[in-house]
Amino acid sequence: MTEPAVADRSAGERVPAIEAVDVSRTYQLDGVSVAALRGVSLTVQPGDYLALVGPSGSGKSTLMHLLGGLDRPTGGRLVIGGRDVNALAPPEMATLRNETIGFVFQAFHLLPRTSAVENVALPLVYRGVSARQRRERAAAMLGRVGLGHRLDHRPNQMSGGEQQRVAIARALVTEPTVLLADEPTGNLDSVTGAAVLELLEQLNAESGVALVMVTHDQEVAARAHRRITMRDGVVVADSADPSSAHDRPPSVDHGRPATLVSAPSAEPRSASGSGPGHPSGGSGGAAGATGRLPHDGGTA
Amino acid sequence: MRVAEAWRVALDALRANRLRSALTMLGVIIGVASVVLLVAIGTGTKQKVEQQVEGLGSNLLLVVPGRIEVGNAPVVSPLTLKDVDAVTRVVGDPDRVAVTVASGATARAGARSDFTTVQGVLETTPAVFTRSLARGRYLTGTDVDTSRRVAVLGDSVARALFPDRDPLGQQVALAGVRFRVIGVFAPLGQSLGVDRDDEVHVPVTAAQRLWGTQRVDGIAVKAPDRERIDELGERIVAELNRRHPDTEFSAVTQQQILGVLGDILGVLTGVLAAIAGISLLVGGVGVSNIMLVSVRERTREIGLRKAVGARPRDIGVQFLLEAVLLTTIGGLTGMALGVGTAMLVDALSPIPAAITWWSLALAFGVSAVVGIVFGVVPAQRAGRLDPVVALRTE
Numbered sequence: 098m099t100e101p102a103v104a105d106r107s108a109g110e111r112v113p114a115i116e117a118v119d120v121s122r123t124y125q126l127d128g129v130s131v132a133a134l135r136g137v138s139l140t141v142q143p144g145d146y147l148a149l150v151g152p153s154g155s156g157k158s159t160l161m162h163l164l165g166g167l168d169r170p171t172g173g174r175l176v177i178g179g180r181d182v183n184a185l186a187p188p189e190m191a192t193l194r195n196e197t198i199g200f201v202f203q204a205f206h207l208l209p210r211t212s213a214v215e216n217v218a219l220p221l222v223y224r225g226v227s228a229r230q231r232r233e234r235a236a237a238m239l240g241r242v243g244l245g246h247r248l249d250h251r252p253n254q255m256s257g258g259e260q261q262r263v264a265i266a267r268a269l270v271t272e273p274t275v276l277l278a279d280e281p282t283g284n285l286d287s288v289t290g291a292a293v294l295e296l297l298e299q300l301n302a303e304s305g306v307a308l309v310m311v312t313h314d315q316e317v318a319a320r321a322h323r324r325i326t327m328r329d330g331v332v333v334a335d336s337a338d339p340s341s342a343h344d345r346p347p348s349v350d351h352g353r354p355a356t357l358v359s360a361p362s363a364e365p366r367s368a369s370g371s372g373p374g375h376p377s378g379g380s381g382g383a384a385g386a387t388g389r390l391p392h393d394g395g396t397a
Numbered sequence: 398m399r400v401a402e403a404w405r406v407a408l409d410a411l412r413a414n415r416l417r418s419a420l421t422m423l424g425v426i427i428g429v430a431s432v433v434l435l436v437a438i439g440t441g442t443k444q445k446v447e448q449q450v451e452g453l454g455s456n457l458l459l460v461v462p463g464r465i466e467v468g469n470a471p472v473v474s475p476l477t478l479k480d481v482d483a484v485t486r487v488v489g490d491p492d493r494v495a496v497t498v499a500s501g502a503t504a505r506a507g508a509r510s511d512f513t514t515v516q517g518v519l520e521t522t523p524a525v526f527t528r529s530l531a532r533g534r535y536l537t538g539t540d541v542d543t544s545r546r547v548a549v550l551g552d553s554v555a556r557a558l559f560p561d562r563d564p565l566g567q568q569v570a571l572a573g574v575r576f577r578v579i580g581v582f583a584p585l586g587q588s589l590g591v592d593r594d595d596e597v598h599v600p601v602t603a604a605q606r607l608w609g610t611q612r613v614d615g616i617a618v619k620a621p622d623r624e625r626i627d628e629l630g631e632r633i634v635a636e637l638n639r640r641h642p643d644t645e646f647s648a649v650t651q652q653q654i655l656g657v658l659g660d661i662l663g664v665l666t667g668v669l670a671a672i673a674g675i676s677l678l679v680g681g682v683g684v685s686n687i688m689l690v691s692v693r694e695r696t697r698e699i700g701l702r703k704a705v706g707a708r709p710r711d712i713g714v715q716f717l718l719e720a721v722l723l724t725t726i727g728g729l730t731g732m733a734l735g736v737g738t739a740m741l742v743d744a745l746s747p748i749p750a751a752i753t754w755w756s757l758a759l760a761f762g763v764s765a766v767v768g769i770v771f772g773v774v775p776a777q778r779a780g781r782l783d784p785v786v787a788l789r790t791e
């Protein structure tokens with residue numbers, strides 16, 4: 098079940114798993130436009146390990162939904178697995194998600210009254226895999242996340258850590274190219290959370306599935322190959338961008354809760370004060386006046 | 398594979414909410430059961446009437462004065478036995494012609510009495526109307542020719558007057574005149590609430606003398622074959638019209654009677670079924686309602702399924718199947734209930750009920766259609782849910 102993606106990482110020319118070019122996402126709320134993303138460019142390569150950080154309301158989840166093809170951008174170009182999502186109808190988007198993306202959510206989102214193995218097998222149902230093969234592959238995947246002995250347990254018979262492992266197995270059973278994890282440890286205690294993180298990193302290293310993870314843990318973010326910091330719907334720092342001198346040092350936040358991580362002092366601000374309309378949503382965004390950094394969306 | 402999953406999930410959903418599913422089905426169950434029951438009663442009644450009309454004898458032609466129409470007042474008959482002779486000449490075979498002159502009368506035997514219908518008839522009656530005797534003999538030509546005061550009792554009359562005695566050879570007073578019992582009919586039973594065994598046959602000549610009349614109420618002819626029955630009827634009516642220019646005559650066949658009765662009962666059955674169908678509709682609205690609840694409850698599940706690759710159609714089919722399962726399981730239960738009730742009604746009450754395959758197939762089909770019709774809106778709503786919004790739902 099291991100993929101040759103590890104080799105890809107060292108190869109010179111790589112086909113991006115996901116490519117976002119200047120994507121924006123504006124919500125219409127009672128006639129008022131809320132710009133959750135305002136021009137984000139990002140490329141996820143096969144095998145990458147990417148950490149997405151930023152205060153609450155900065156648009157991380159919105160970006161994850163776009164990257165996973167759960168949502169569509171209102172502007173810009175988004176290519177997932179070589180396919181431009183603007184050209185895809187909803188059923189095609191569903192198939193694309195099934196084939197290339199694995200999601201891990203903060204809230205696990207397991208089906209109740211359904212065994213672990215059936216939960217893991219669910220994505221294979223929509224791929225038309227036979228019941229026997231589904232069970233085989235789901236059981237094998239549960240073994241890989243250390244739950245080979247919990248096949249027929251139901252979510253309410255498992256701990257939070259176990260439930261999240263089931264969710265990880267479900268995300269990987271289709272052998273996707275990208276695993277999107279939005280605060281996967283947000284509902285877990287620190288010890289359990291650390292184990293889940295270790296598992297994710299191990300799977301990324303072993304199978305070569307690209308890992309994009311939203312986290313508030315700066316230590317974790319530091320371990321990632323690449324760290325992207327968001328604020329008010331834009332990328333304010335990207336560790337992979339050589340021109341970026343603005344990467345926030347992990348020490349600044351001292352592991353404070355995300356909602357409080359607004360310290361503008363950490364980032365140099367451009368005087369131009371670009372956005373006429375600040376997103377009204379997140380507390381972080383409200384606290385920190387947004388500056389569009391010179392490198393902002395610079396990859397475009 | 399996807400459809401199999403949809404079935405499994407739909408069944409699971411019903412099982413997870415047993416009580417709610419059962420209550421929702423109840424509307425459909427009652428609707429289908431009442432359709433099945435009412436159609437069974439309509440069909441049973443129609444079959445029984447047909448049986449009885451056919452039981453009168455085959456190729457029967459009834460000739461009566463006046464026009465046979467619903468609401469027409471009966472006409473006093475101008476017919477006499479001379480007219481019967483004329484009709485016999487037209488028919489060409491005296492054995493095929495029967496007559497009746499009937500009147501209500503009190504029959505008395507000893508201390509017992511019974512109000513019944515006395516029919517003056519010819520000896521041909523059993524052959525023309527296919528009637529059989531339980532005991533004794535029927536009237537003979539001589540009985541008729543000589544106005545002999547002999548009587549054949551219907552089963553109920555025999556029981557009423559002679560509960561513990563053999564009626565044969567006994568005397569019975571009809572309207573005060575004594576007749577001798579020579580036979581008892583085999584029982585015919587009830588027909589549309591009428592006791593067909595409540596009658597006494599006597600020679601037509603004796604009956605006319607009893608009431609002091611020359612009148613004959615009607616003539617019945619057993620036609621030699623079905624093809625020429627209408628033509629024979631026309632010839633008889635023409636002959637009678639010639640003899641009685643002032644009176645109209647009608648000749649009706651069993652087929653015509655069956656046609657008229659069948660139409661009336663058919664309309665009646667349809668109206669009953671339609672009324673029952675309304676309750677099925679109400680049941681369908683209940684299904685629609687509960688499906689909307691089900692979609693709302695499982696919004697997060699829908700979001701998750703979409704996230705892992707379910708297409709809008711996969712979700713839609715899942716919910717549509719849930720609705721169809723609700724109504725078809727309800728439909729099958731309703732059918733069982735309807736059939737059971739119909740059988741009870743048929744066995745324990747005088748109302749006849751007959752189950753027909755088409756009514757069951759129709760009831761099942763309708764319940765499936767109700768599921769589709771009332772499930773499609775909730776299913777579409779589920780299929781179109783935005784996965785991001787769905788996943789965020791609490």
Ligand SMILES: Nc1ncnc2c1ncn2[C@@H]1O[C@H](COP(=O)(O)OP(=O)(O)O)[C@@H](O)[C@H]1O
Nearest residue numbers: 124126131133153154155156157158159378379
């Ligand atoms: N469905 C929505 N309708 C309106 N506004 C939304 C919706 N989803 C998110 N937002 C807004 O978009 C911004 C970014 O949200 P989100 O991506 O969830 O941030 P994060 O995950 O970084 O906390 C916030 O201001 C939020 O209020």
Ligand SMILES: [Mg+2]
Nearest residue numbers: 157158159279
């Ligand atoms: Mg978020």
